[in-house]
Amino acid sequence: MATNRFHVVDVFAQERYAGNQLAVVHDAASLTDAEMQAITRETNFSEATFIDSPETRDGGYDVRIFDPAEEIPFAGHPTIGTAFVIREFVRDDRPDELTLNLGVGQIPVHVERDDDGNETFWMHQIPPTFERTFDHSFAARILSLDEEDVDRRFPVQLVSTGLPTLVVPLRSLDAVRRAETDHGPYYTDLIEPHGNMNVVLFAPEAEDGNDLHARVFADCAGVPEDPATGSSNGCLAAYLVEHGYFDLDDIEVCVEQGYEMGRPSLLHLRASKTDDDIDVRVGGRVISVAEGNLL
Template sequence: MHYFHVDVFSGTPFSGNSLAVFPGAAGLNGSQMQRITEEMRHFESIFLDQKNEAGDAWRARVFDLSEELDFAGHPVIGAASVLHAMAGGDTSRTWSLELKARTVEVVRERRGHGRYASVLDQGPPQFLGRPVLNDLSSWFCLDEEDLHAELPPEIVSTGLHYLIVPVRTGALKRARITSDITGPLGQVGAQFAYLLDADALEGRHWNNDGVVEDVATGSAAGCVAAYLRRHERLGDGDQQVLRQGQFCGRPSEMTISAHGGPQAITSVRVGGEVAVVAQGRLEGLPQ
């Protein structure tokens, strides 16, 4: 089985968020996809199955090292780049990818040999509440004064439920997770947490036990765009750059925008560059 190795949210190979893309995965089951993802050891892998003869609509399943995800941003953006590379041509193209949580469209443009730029429309966001958590700062080994004085924590979703936790500038560098926060997150209806320096436009995200830090979290970036628009930190359709990954040695940049009024956001968009690093072939498949 043929696959591609790409780096997402960076135009330079060996930076950004790495990904394995399998464009011919129609015959695989979920167990096989999970085992392949564990073998590849990228942050995530995405498996594609063509839906129509035109080749512009695909079913997609995304796995990280422990489970299948209902939605993810950087795999979708990386997959669209691979589809563009396979199709050829220098013009902009639009790809439709059907995930478990929703179907999304990605507009891609070739920037040069092995380099692409994209914009993913994640659709309208959901705002799922502002929980009051007296011990929230301790989840990330921070002090109470490290939380942002004006912006409240809020749960936002464009497919995955993120607790957006705004912090003061300087707090991200000291933050870490030392105790699994899955339980506390579940009690307030969230799946993951994303620390956001809304003044510097930079974020950090770990898996819930804190063992692995994510380089660039596309699904969370859409939630950040919605959050900033809701709190009037982002204008209607204005594009900003959200940075992530510097604290784990792989600086990444995601363009974010939100469209509509603060109380009626119609869509959020996340974009970035992709570099094709390598191609390979699996000589066998897990049984």
């Protein structure tokens, strides 16, 4: 007998079968934690989300996010993709503003349309925290690169907007393409002493005329490489403003990701420095791919 309905969407995609895949399961209050973890592993995606109920609580929808290893308090493409599914398949009125209740708190999402009618879903991330920095040589070692590949003008720094990410500035598109995690130092020198984190590496060159080209590694979560990562790009947006990468306190940039995986993705970043903090928003398109029921 059919049970929970689910949808599969591609997030940060310009067309179907690009971007980052996401499975969104409805009426998840009927599932145990172990079942949600097993379903996530069954999809073989980097994350799956579970909408507790079609009803709101405190103005938001209770949503849980799992990666292949564990439940996590926040992730970018699951937030945007789940908001899309709620708007398209749960609500009858297709509102342009929604709120998700996640582990990090309430995350608002709103929709903007361009002149051609294309819709971009924007999430407002929690204020960033800037944590410890690492030597450039250390970053090169864990990414199997030469030290000269790392851009010494800017720090290698751990940043979080709900999910920790190590931000690594590289000098060239070629360096980004050559990077791969060296599992020895990656685990023994980074993950074991400092905890699980994503690693985002980027360069100011791009394949398709965008502002930056990025890759994200999350081996510790069972995701060797992620095709589109909203949480890490939110950390990147905050980093770009904090360290004056573009010599601006307000930025709006386009980041391409996933090209090395054959899943090209486009993420829109907005960040602005205020008196007290940095306001971070990440946006992208969402395309519906499949729907069905768990058995």
